[in-house]
Amino acid sequence: MSEEVIRTEGLTKVFNKHLTAVDHVNFSVKHGEIFGFLGPNGAGKTTTINMLITILKPTEGKASVLGFDIAKQDNNVRNVIGVVPQEYTADEDLTGLENILLCADLYGIPRDVAKERAADLLKLIELTDFKDKKVQTYSGGMRRRLELACGLINRPKLLFLDEPTLGLDVQTRTATWDYIRKLKKEFGMTLFMTTHYLEEADALCDRVAIIDHGKIVVVGTPEELKHSLGGDIITLSIKDDPDVSELIRGIEHVKEVKKEDDSYRIKAEYGEVTAPFIIEALRRKGYTVTKLMLTEPTLNEVYLEYTGKSMRDTEESREAFRAQRMTMRRARA
Amino acid sequence: MSKLNEHHPTKFHGVWALTKRELKKWLKEPIILLMAILQPVIWMGLFGKAMDLGKMFSNSNLGSIPGITIPSEQLQAMLAQIGPIVMNNIFGVKDYFSYMSVGMISFIVLFTTMFSGMSIVWDRRLGFLNKVLSTPVSRAAIIFSKVLNASLRAMFQATIILMLAVIFGLQVSSTFSVINILGIYAAVFLLCLGLSSVFLAVALRSTKWETQMAIVNLINLPLMFASNTFFPISQMPDWIQAIARVNPISYLTDANRQLTVLPLDASSLMVDFAFLGVFAAVFSVIGIALSWRYLTK
Numbered sequence: 001m002s003e004e005v006i007r008t009e010g011l012t013k014v015f016n017k018h019l020t021a022v023d024h025v026n027f028s029v030k031h032g033e034i035f036g037f038l039g040p041n042g043a044g045k046t047t048t049i050n051m052l053i054t055i056l057k058p059t060e061g062k063a064s065v066l067g068f069d070i071a072k073q074d075n076n077v078r079n080v081i082g083v084v085p086q087e088y089t090a091d092e093d094l095t096g097l098e099n100i101l102l103c104a105d106l107y108g109i110p111r112d113v114a115k116e117r118a119a120d121l122l123k124l125i126e127l128t129d130f131k132d133k134k135v136q137t138y139s140g141g142m143r144r145r146l147e148l149a150c151g152l153i154n155r156p157k158l159l160f161l162d163e164p165t166l167g168l169d170v171q172t173r174t175a176t177w178d179y180i181r182k183l184k185k186e187f188g189m190t191l192f193m194t195t196h197y198l199e200e201a202d203a204l205c206d207r208v209a210i211i212d213h214g215k216i217v218v219v220g221t222p223e224e225l226k227h228s229l230g231g232d233i234i235t236l237s238i239k240d241d242p243d244v245s246e247l248i249r250g251i252e253h254v255k256e257v258k259k260e261d262d263s264y265r266i267k268a269e270y271g272e273v274t275a276p277f278i279i280e281a282l283r284r285k286g287y288t289v290t291k292l293m294l295t296e297p298t299l300n301e302v303y304l305e306y307t308g309k310s311m312r313d314t315e316e317s318r319e320a321f322r323a324q325r326m327t328m329r330r331a332r333a
Numbered sequence: 334m335s336k337l338n339e340h341h342p343t344k345f346h347g348v349w350a351l352t353k354r355e356l357k358k359w360l361k362e363p364i365i366l367l368m369a370i371l372q373p374v375i376w377m378g379l380f381g382k383a384m385d386l387g388k389m390f391s392n393s394n395l396g397s398i399p400g401i402t403i404p405s406e407q408l409q410a411m412l413a414q415i416g417p418i419v420m421n422n423i424f425g426v427k428d429y430f431s432y433m434s435v436g437m438i439s440f441i442v443l444f445t446t447m448f449s450g451m452s453i454v455w456d457r458r459l460g461f462l463n464k465v466l467s468t469p470v471s472r473a474a475i476i477f478s479k480v481l482n483a484s485l486r487a488m489f490q491a492t493i494i495l496m497l498a499v500i501f502g503l504q505v506s507s508t509f510s511v512i513n514i515l516g517i518y519a520a521v522f523l524l525c526l527g528l529s530s531v532f533l534a535v536a537l538r539s540t541k542w543e544t545q546m547a548i549v550n551l552i553n554l555p556l557m558f559a560s561n562t563f564f565p566i567s568q569m570p571d572w573i574q575a576i577a578r579v580n581p582i583s584y585l586t587d588a589n590r591q592l593t594v595l596p597l598d599a600s601s602l603m604v605d606f607a608f609l610g611v612f613a614a615v616f617s618v619i620g621i622a623l624s625w626r627y628l629t630k
Contacts, residue, residue, distance in 0.1 A: 087460030
């Protein structure tokens with residue numbers, strides 16, 4: 001088994017000759033990991049996935065999936081991957097079981113094998129009791145689980161998840177994460193997912209690539225990325241408010257001190273260990289700390305650092321927005 | 334390196350799986366099915382029965398013509414003779430209902446195939462198309478399953494129409510035999526193949542489903558009326574005749590009439606089938622090529 005499940009070299013997609021959706025992207029995904037593509041809507045996540053799952057042809061560059069070239073051996077790629085698209089693609093007029101069996105047919109899996117696998121998958125996603133109900137009657141979480149089952153029917157070695165929790169409420173989202181972890185454990189798969197939820201990337205992914213305007217800005221584990229910012233943020237206030245910036249700056253692991261009105265914003269490594277040292281140092285000089293807050297950097301700070309903008313205020317493309325709104329509507333229906 | 338999934342879909346397997354899905358969906362919505370049958374039934378009832386052209390030749394419709402005095406009984410007898418002759422010369426059958434109810438088969442074929450493209454618009458919008466594209470099922474199977482599905486639907490509906498028409502009083506000619514029904518299926522299939530391939534390509538390439546609706550609504554009735562479905566071509570003005578003579582609907586309708594209500598004329602039936610065959614070949618190649626290019630972009 002090769003270590004690299006996905007490898008891209010200068011992968012590029014240009015739409016209509018001038019809209020560059022994905023711009024010379026290089027990355028590799030290792031066997032057995034959950035690799036996340038994090039970025040705002042319109043950053044090129046879905047376009048990248050669509051190239052890797054061979055429904056879009058790259059304009060330039062190369063990529064291999066499980067050792068197969070996505071351009072030259074596209075049918076081999078399709079055979080060994082599973083895809084869980086962003087939208088709810090299950091046929092609403094059919095039952096859950098019928099949908100899974102339809103997927104099985106599309107992979108050419110014989111009926112008896114398909115039925116066996118469908119029964120196992122339905123049990124795994126806890127939809128056995130609803131298998132003969134029309135998908136119309138399913139909730140958003142149930143539909144998402146059904147999509148997962150359809151993506152797994154061919155026992156893929158690599159599963160692509162495009163925005164797996166889009167439009168789900170918080171509880172259902174957490175539950176879906178549990179299913180994804182369970183699937184990974186059960187099948188020993190490699191997962192490639194996209195998300196624009198920072199918490200999701202943080203909770204699920206072994207490694208994250210931040211993508212913006214079609215380019216990969218940084219790749220690493222969530223921990224590495226957060227660490228690369230240079231530590232935690234300690235905010236504290238002291239009584240009587242003299243300037244103690246210099247004093248704090250002298251303490252070990254403190255990297256940056258900024259006085260803001262009546263508080264100090266301190267960037268420090270190992271915040272949970274450093275904070276007591278700061279309190280102790282100040283107390284010895286006769287200052288009283290009145291308030292202290294310790295914040296570990298989240299991926300939002302990482303995102304801010306590398307893209308120069310907050311995740312929330314990035315503009316959304318209209319088309320993507322419309323598609324997402326439709327998915328969300330169906331999720332809530 | 335990685336071992337391939339041990340199963341591969343054959344071309345047939347893929348076509349069948351996707352066609353089965355469509356048929357299942359269709360059968361699960363009995364209302365839509367009912368509406369699809371009800372619509373031509375209403376047309377048959379309103380047009381075919383209300384516009385009983387043969388009835389025009391009656392005494393009361395003539396009233397009194399100034400300057401001509403013919404005794405009432407004599408006029409009645411003359412009209413009774415003239416009526417069927419005029420009908421037969423113009424329509425080839427004695428009653429209008431037999432004429433137009435066979436035309437309803439073309440009506441249903443046209444409407445079914447035009448809207449068959451719509452389902453792929455929804456498949457694309459809802460992401461189903463992309464999901465299918467990410468499976469090893471062949472692109473050709475995706476296109477062909479849609480065409481096949483439209484054809485099967487139209488053939489099923491044609492059967493129902495024909496059965497209902499017989500119940501409502503369709504009079505078959507002396508040359509009719511049960512084997513002719515196979516001929517009707519063949520003719521229907523040829524037109525479906527051509528039309529649904531084209532409308533599938535239009536549907537795939539139009540960015541909005543409203544575009545498709547607008548196109549369909551714009552051309553369905555003109556196509557219907559510029560053909561022999563409701564009225565014989567020979568009675569139309571020249572410029573409509575020109576359209577009607579290249580309109581494939583005319584050839585399907587004529588073939589179906591030859592096979593049911595008209596005395597079979599082998600040479601005109603050959604012409605009909607030749608035209609339908611060429612139409613199906615040319616337009617399915619164009620339609621499938623356009624769809625193929627879209628699906629493999």
